[in-house]
Amino acid sequence: MRIAVDALGGDNAPREVVTGTIAAARKLPDDELVLVGRPGLIEPGSDLPQNVSLRPSGDAVGMDEEPSATLRAHPDASVAVAAEMVRDGEADALFSAGNTGATVAAALLRVGRLDGCRRPAIATVLPFPSPVLLLDAGATVSCRPQDLLNFAILGGVFARRYFGLDDEARIGLVNVGEEPGKGNDLAKEAYRLMDESGIRFVGNVEGRDIGRGVADVLVTDGFTGNIVLKTAEGVAREILLMVRSAVTSGALSKLAAGVLRPRLLGVRDQVDPENYGGSFLLGVRGSVVIGHGNAHARGIENALLGISRTGAGLSENLQEVLSAHRLRSSEGRPA
């Protein structure tokens, strides 16, 4: 497939993005990677792999800029040019580690939504200890119940491809209790819709059970999902710092820590978001993938490998399943 990479997006752009893209290109000889960015991004005479090319654009949307206004004022922003490549069929996928809101806005404005999908969702893998796909991680902070059902359908299709599941993905609803009838109005109505939809719905999942393998996909609104994701990442990081500080104080412990250090680093790697590629924006016409803003070359490379593995034909697949569900639910409705 052909992936348009926003070379200017992210805290460590363009250097780490370019390095990560080149590393990914060497592992993906059958794919093409297009670095979108300012002309002169790459030194003339640089040793680029054959499957990496350049596409000129304006600057990136800054991390603190208001996305839609900036995109209107700077229609040649790097993420917008990358999105136009997807719209025009010049690329199958778009990747950016820049301003998340700008990537979402560029995708909505330039690429457009799937039929029957009012709002998109960001799907992110929460890696520990048992990987689970969480959506929406922040694209749509105010959701309707039907949005959550759509997220469940999209997330189920995506998770099956991403995790390579043999069976249909098990879908859970993030909620404040396990019993049906728990939660706010949105959660109660989303429960009802999901329960009646024919998806493989396993019911409500409480915060304490996130990542314990009770579901493959966890559905929630973008407000709750963003906070859950960042809380989980923050707590994981803080607990590991506490462990490190506990085991490296005192002489004897320093010795022991020498033995254990590689093992603790192993745990850290297991919870490090950089090892888990990017987050897919589901519900738009094409593969649109958001990298961590502070990703380094390794994170960029992992994200691009993930796109190559998962992204080919993704949005066609999602549209097909979404349309089949809509058809089924309209047929099931009393005349």
Add this chain to the structure above:
Amino acid sequence: MRIAVDALGGDNAPREVVTGTIAAARKLPDDELVLVGRPGLIEPGSDLPQNVSLRPSGDAVGMDEEPSATLRAHPDASVAVAAEMVRDGEADALFSAGNTGATVAAALLRVGRLDGCRRPAIATVLPFPSPVLLLDAGATVSCRPQDLLNFAILGGVFARRYFGLDDEARIGLVNVGEEPGKGNDLAKEAYRLMDESGIRFVGNVEGRDIGRGVADVLVTDGFTGNIVLKTAEGVAREILLMVRSAVTSGALSKLAAGVLRPRLLGVRDQVDPENYGGSFLLGVRGSVVIGHGNAHARGIENALLGISRTGAGLSENLQEVLSAHRLRSSEGRPA
């Protein structure tokens, strides 16, 4: 002060509740503890401290029972009798480790709300790494902006007592970004109210910064708060399990683990909810405190010590500050 203890509430009741209450009573010679439960709860001739007494009641509300219906059908349930003691001035505080919904319902139905407080909030200390008071942790899953302002005011007063702060507590709003204007409608409007209220408002706090010491109090609705709290507790537990499993595999590591074991246990203790007493239901007329359902004697004891330290005169204090805020905001309003 006088504390009514629901002796029948919780997974390990009555044994662990009674044991924990007796242990607390020995450390609180100036307080009185009343065990509310079935007659015959304590063997005749048991060696009770002088400041522990008994009050007969019916059974507990079961963990899976619907709270309000059960309380209507069984008005002599242990938590209801304890709540009546608070209502009638026979006790200053109520503690229960039973069905949380039943404790909230008994408090609302029997004890009543503070003036100007439409809905109560559960205030819980998130202990790691820097303790912060989170509210609402699940009493009110559907909030209005004014509810969140009330939670901020109540939480600020409570946190100052509980943490022994010299200055006014710093209040943050849990949100999906730091900038004003982020979030869903509830968060946006709550931000505006809190910003204009005269409280010590430090702005939005993202999930990743929860527990990093940027605020003393974190305010959110009961849906988000419950999920954040349980996610944080769940992730902390899972990461520690991952660390333990990483350091105790292989012979050399077993040796090292022997050295490090006490240190890892130290971290576990630091994140163990049982070491942090109960959660206070703020917004009702009296101190109403909710224990962890699976608490053992140590957790019960810690909760009762926390009530004694924090609870005397708490609701009068809260009412005073809440009324002063209401007066100020109504004076500030154009005629």
